[in-house]
Amino acid sequence: MVCVESMPFEVKRSGITVNMSDEAHIFHPACKLSEIEDDRGVPVEVGDRVIAIFRTEGDYYAIDDTCPHKGVPLCDGLVDQKSVTCTWHGWRFSLETGCGLDGNRSKVGRYPVRISGENVEVGIPRSNSTHGEQVRAGCNSE
Ligand code: FES
Numbered sequence: 001m002v003c004v005e006s007m008p009f010e011v012k013r014s015g016i017t018v019n020m021s022d023e024a025h026i027f028h029p030a031c032k033l034s035e036i037e038d039d040r041g042v043p044v045e046v047g048d049r050v051i052a053i054f055r056t057e058g059d060y061y062a063i064d065d066t067c068p069h070k071g072v073p074l075c076d077g078l079v080d081q082k083s084v085t086c087t088w089h090g091w092r093f094s095l096e097t098g099c100g101l102d103g104n105r106s107k108v109g110r111y112p113v114r115i116s117g118e119n120v121e122v123g124i125p126r127s128n129s130t131h132g133e134q135v136r137a138g139c140n141s142e
Helices: none
Strands: 025-032 042-046 049-056 059-064 078-080 083-085 092-094 113-116 119-125
Touching: 025 042, 025 049, 025 113, 042 119, 049 119, 059 113
Parallel strands: none
Antiparallel strands: 025 119, 042 049, 049 059, 078 083, 083 092, 113 119
């Protein structure tokens, strides 16, 4: 399966202010850079959302923290090759797109991340259209 999604934003290398030409998101402070370890998720609350932030291979990612299968926190998942695997039943999600991998046809919301000084900020959509997104809009499979 290949998960392809047109990305309205990009996650850039650490230490560089990220993209966003994007007027679709409002950025909120989520945590400090010092709170993030490589390949370990950090759960944060941003508004009414619980989001897991990851740093892997020098890039930062933010996805919904709740596994769409049984609701287990994905921040506790195993990170490998820019994906996270849920600890309970092994569903795997791309950190880049939120798309399920390995035949998993669900999807978690993902958010743009930017670094501002020592702060990690997460972009929340101005509209709630992607809140709780569990459909595979934008995900292709073969
Ligand atoms: S709860 Fe995540 S795979 Fe089952």
